[in-house]
Amino acid sequence: MKKQAVRFDDTGLTCLIELLRGEGYEVIGPRKSGPAVRLARIESAADLTPGIDSETSPGRYRMAGAPDARIFGAGPAAESPKRYLHAPEARLAVAERENGAFRIIRDTPAAPKTALFGIRPCDVAGIARLDRVLLRDRYKDPDYEARREQTFIVAANCVRSSETCFCASMETGPRAASGFDIALTESVNGRREYLAEAGSTKGAAMLAQIKAEPAAADFVKASHAQCEAASAQQTRSVDYRRARKVILRNFEHRRWDAVGKRCLACGNCTMSCPTCFCVNTKDSSSPDLSHAERRRLWDSCFTQAFSYIHGGSVRTSTKSRYRQWLSHKLAHWQDQFGETGCVGCGRCITWCPAGIDITEEFAALDSSSQS
Numbered sequence: 001m002k003k004q005a006v007r008f009d010d011t012g013l014t015c016l017i018e019l020l021r022g023e024g025y026e027v028i029g030p031r032k033s034g035p036a037v038r039l040a041r042i043e044s045a046a047d048l049t050p051g052i053d054s055e056t057s058p059g060r061y062r063m064a065g066a067p068d069a070r071i072f073g074a075g076p077a078a079e080s081p082k083r084y085l086h087a088p089e090a091r092l093a094v095a096e097r098e099n100g101a102f103r104i105i106r107d108t109p110a111a112p113k114t115a116l117f118g119i120r121p122c123d124v125a126g127i128a129r130l131d132r133v134l135l136r137d138r139y140k141d142p143d144y145e146a147r148r149e150q151t152f153i154v155a156a157n158c159v160r161s162s163e164t165c166f167c168a169s170m171e172t173g174p175r176a177a178s179g180f181d182i183a184l185t186e187s188v189n190g191r192r193e194y195l196a197e198a199g200s201t202k203g204a205a206m207l208a209q210i211k212a213e214p215a216a217a218d219f220v221k222a223s224h225a226q227c228e229a230a231s232a233q234q235t236r237s238v239d240y241r242r243a244r245k246v247i248l249r250n251f252e253h254r255r256w257d258a259v260g261k262r263c264l265a266c267g268n269c270t271m272s273c274p275t276c277f278c279v280n281t282k283d284s285s286s287p288d289l290s291h292a293e294r295r296r297l298w299d300s301c302f303t304q305a306f307s308y309i310h311g312g313s314v315r316t317s318t319k320s321r322y323r324q325w326l327s328h329k330l331a332h333w334q335d336q337f338g339e340t341g342c343v344g345c346g347r348c349i350t351w352c353p354a355g356i357d358i359t360e361e362f363a364a365l366d367s368s369s370q371s
C-alpha cells in the first residue's frame with residue numbers, strides 16, 4: 001500500500017467525520033460526559049473536546065482547561081475503546097423448548113459499523129493485544145471478530161502526555177506505528193491543522209475523498225516532533241524486557257503484602273484497562289423453562305469468585321489477586337502471547353481508588369529484589 005499523508009484543517013476533519021457517517025459508521029470519539037472525557041457517539045466535530053485537558057495522578061482525574069485550543073488535547077478517555085469490540089455483555093446462545101426437546105437458535109446480531117475516532121496510540125496498541133488473544137489464539141471469539149471487521153480506526157497521536165502515561169517505555173506511543181486506518185497529528189499554529197497518514201487501503205481511500213494538500217516533508221517532521229516532545233514529558237516507565245525476570249524472582253516479595261493491604265479488590269483497574277479480556281458466563285431460563293440463554297459478561301481477576309474451581313477459590317487473598325494481575329500484565333502475558341498485557345495507558349493508576357501505581361509497584365520489586 002502506498003503511504004499517503006495529507007494536511008488539512010478543521011474543514012477536512014469535519015469532512016472526514018461526514019464521510020465516515022455517510023458510509024454507515026457510528027462515529028465514537030472523545031467528548032465531555034459528566035466529569036470526564038469519555039468515548040461516546042459523536043455527530044460532528046462540534047461534539048469533540050477543543051481546549052480541554054485532563055489532569056491525572058494516582059487515584060485522581062480532573063478535566064482542566066488546556067493551554068491551547070487542540071481538539072485532541074485531553075489524554076486517554078476515561079474508558080478505553082475495549083467495550084466497542086469486546087462487549088461488556090454478549091449473548092452466546094439461545095435454546096427454545098419444542099415438543100419435549102430443545103433446539104439451539106442461531107441469532108447472532110449483526111455487528112455495528114463503528115469508527116473509533118481520535119483514540120490514543122496506546123489504545124490502538126490495546127486493540128492489537130486483544131486481536132492477538134481473541135482472534136489469533138486457539139479459539140476465535142466470533143462476536144469480537146464480527147465487530148472488529150466492521151471497525152474503522154482513526155488514531156490521534158499524542159502531542160502532550162498525561163502524568164500517568166508511560167506508553168513511551170512500553171513502545172506503544174505517543175505516536176501510533178501501526179494498527180490504524182488513519183492517524184492524525186494535530187498542530188496549532190494560529191489555527192488547527194492535522195497531518196493525516198493512511199495506515200490501510202481503507203484509510204487511503206477515505207483520505208483520497210477529502211480536499212487536502214499533500215503533506216510536505218517539513219510539516220510531517222514538525223508534526224512527529226511534537227510526539228517526541230510528548231514522549232520526553234513522561235516521568236513513569238516500566239522496563240518490560242526485564243519484567244518477567246524481576247517478577248518471577250520476587251514471587252514472595254514483602255511488597256505484595258503491602259499492596260495487598262491497600263488494594264480494595266474493586267476491579268476498577270481491570271475494567272478500565274484496554275487489554276483485560278477475562279469473562280464469565282451466565283445461564284438463565286424463563287420461569288416456564290421454555291427459553292434459555294447463555295450470556296458472556298466481563299469479569300475481573302480481582303473477585304474471589306473468578307478463581308473458583310471445585311471446592312473453592314484458588315486466590316482467596318487480595319494480595320494473591322493483585323500479584324496475579326500484575327504478574328500476568330507484565331510477565332506471564334509475554335509467555336502466553338509474546339508481548340506484554342500492558343500498553344502504558346495509565347488508566348489503572350488514574351482510576352484506582354487506592355491510588356495504587358503499577359509502575360511504582362514494579363519499581364519496588366525491581367529495586368529491592370528478594371532473590
Ligand code: SF4
Nearest residue numbers: 273342343345346348
Ligand atoms: S495495566 Fe494499567 S497502564 Fe497497563 S494497559 Fe492496563 S490500564 Fe493501561
Ligand code: SF4
Nearest residue numbers: 263264266267269352
Ligand atoms: S489495584 Fe486499585 S483499582 Fe485495582 S482492584 Fe485494587 S484498589 Fe481496585
